[in-house]
Structures are given as structure tokens and as C-alpha cells.
Amino acid sequence: MEDKSKKQGKPVSVLSPDGVRQAIGYLGIIMPAVLMVGSITIGNCSHLQDSISHYYFTIMGGFLVVTLSAFAVILFIYQGYELRDNIITSFAGLCALGIALFATNHIEDVDCMVCCLSDCKARIITHYISAGLFFITLSYISFFLFTKSAGVKTREKIIRNRIYRTCGVIMFASIVLILLIRVIPGLDDMLKNLKPVFWLEWIALVAFGVSWLVKGKAVLKDKK
Numbered sequence: 001m002e003d004k005s006k007k008q009g010k011p012v013s014v015l016s017p018d019g020v021r022q023a024i025g026y027l028g029i030i031m032p033a034v035l036m037v038g039s040i041t042i043g044n045c046s047h048l049q050d051s052i053s054h055y056y057f058t059i060m061g062g063f064l065v066v067t068l069s070a071f072a073v074i075l076f077i078y079q080g081y082e083l084r085d086n087i088i089t090s091f092a093g094l095c096a097l098g099i100a101l102f103a104t105n106h107i108e109d110v111d112c113m114v115c116c117l118s119d120c121k122a123r124i125i126t127h128y129i130s131a132g133l134f135f136i137t138l139s140y141i142s143f144f145l146f147t148k149s150a151g152v153k154t155r156e157k158i159i160r161n162r163i164y165r166t167c168g169v170i171m172f173a174s175i176v177l178i179l180l181i182r183v184i185p186g187l188d189d190m191l192k193n194l195k196p197v198f199w200l201e202w203i204a205l206v207a208f209g210v211s212w213l214v215k216g217k218a219v220l221k222d223k224k
Contacts, residue, residue: 021216024074029209031067032202035060045112051197052205053104053127058112068100085145092137098130135175135204142211143168156220163220167211174204 035055039045043059055064075093080086104127105119117123146164149157178200181187214220 018216020074021212022218024071025209025212025216025218027067027070027209028205028212031064031205032198035064038063039112043112043114045109047109047112048195048198049107049109049112050192050195051104052201053099053131054107056103057107057115057117059114061115065100068096072096072100080145081148088137088141088145092134092141095130095134095137098126099134102126102130104128132175132179135171135208138208138211139168139171139175141168142171142208146211146215154222156222160214160220163214164211167207170207171204174200174207 032052035052035058036048038060039049039055039058045058049055049058052064055061072093075089075096078086078089078093080089102123103117105124106116107113142164147161153161178197181191181196181200
């Protein structure tokens with residue numbers, strides 16, 4: 001999925017494909033910080049939520065939904081070399097939309113809560129499946145699709161591929177750890193005060209953001 005045409009020495013427009021990739025990369029990295037800081041400063045909520053998805057029920061819920069929807073739109077319109085590439089990225093976009101539209105279980109912190117939904121089992125399961133598949137698919141995109149290229153690889157492309165694969169592994173490992181925390185009896189309660197799911201999700205989003213920043217030529221562009 002490496003671009004066939006490379007324009008060197010020209011500034012990246014925000015509306016260009018590379019500009020969009022960079023924007024989504026930065027957004028992925030800073031989104032958890034914006035949710036956390038916004039919740040504290042605007043919503044007077046000093047408590048860190050159990051996961052990024054739980055900010056849906058805070059004053060920053062609108063920002064979370066808009067950001068996830070932006071991820072979905074970018075992934076829907078992203079064009080790769082092959083039809084398979086487009087199907088995979090569109091599937092990731094569908095998963096992002098699923099996270100936004102089907103909220104997780106509600107929070108019990110009345111100081112932070114600005115809305116409440118009944119604990120609908122079907123909605124919560126759909127949310128968890130969407131979230132898991134979202135990060136797994138992004139991991140696949142970074143590891144397998146971003147590393148594709150035609151012709152001889154440049155030195156920069158070789159380094160970029162290492163970064164893509166590292167980011168893919170980090171995203172996948174984060175999801176596996178979250179799954180273990182959820183399914184191993186007593187582990188979730190033991191680590192509850194440390195908010196491990198929130199931090200692991202942030203790590204996965206940082207890896208996602210770095211991968212897309214590199215893909216957007218923010219760094220390591222091919223030299224002439």
C-alpha cells in the first residue's frame with residue numbers, strides 16, 4: 001500500500017492523502033489525553049475511567065463519538081493497491097463505527113456521568129467485538145498492508161517496514177493483554193485501580209498513530 005507517486009520537497013496539504021493520514025495519526029495518539037483532560041477541566045471529573053470507551057458517558061462522549069466516526073470515514077475512503085486492501089480498511093472503518101454506535105456498559109461514577117444507558121447485553125457484546133476486531137484489523141493493516149511495495153526497497157522504506165511491523169505487534173499484543181485481563185478470574189478486580197485497559201488501549205492507539213504518521217510521510221520519506 002505504499003504510494004506509487006511520491007512528490008518530494010512539497011508541503012503536505014491537510015486535504016491530501018498524506019495530510020489525512022498524518023491528521024488521523026496525531027488524533028489517535030492524543031485522543032485519550034484529550035478525553036482525560038477534557039473530562040477533568042470541563043466536566044469536573046477527576047476519575048480516570050476504566051477504558052477509553054467509558055468516556056462515552058462523560059461530558060467528552062461527543063468528542064469520542066466524533067473521533068471514532070472520523071476514523072471510520074478515513075478507513076472507508078482509504079484506497080490501497082488491491083481490492084483486498086480496500087475491503088480490509090473498510091472493515092476496520094465498520095468496526096470503528098460499531099464502537100461509536102454501540103456503547104459499552106455504563107459507568108457508576110455519578111460525578112462523571114452525564115448520560116446513562118441500560119445495560120443491554122447485545123449492545124455491550126457488539127461493542128466489545130467491534131473494539132477487538134478494530135485493533136486486530138489495524139494491526140493487520142500495519143503489519144501486512146503498509147509494508148507492501150513495488151520494486152527495490154529504499155533504505156527509508158526498509159526502516160518504515162520495521163516500524164509498521166513493530167506497531168502491528170504492539171497493537172495485537174495490547175488486545176491480547178486486555179482479553180487476558182477480562183477473562184482470567186479475579187485479575188480484572190485485582191488490577192482495577194490501575195486502569196490497565198485504559199492504558200493498554202492508549203498504547204495501542206499510539207502504535208496506530210505512529211504507523212499512520214509514518215505512512216503519511218511525517219518522517220522517513222524517501223530521499224531523491
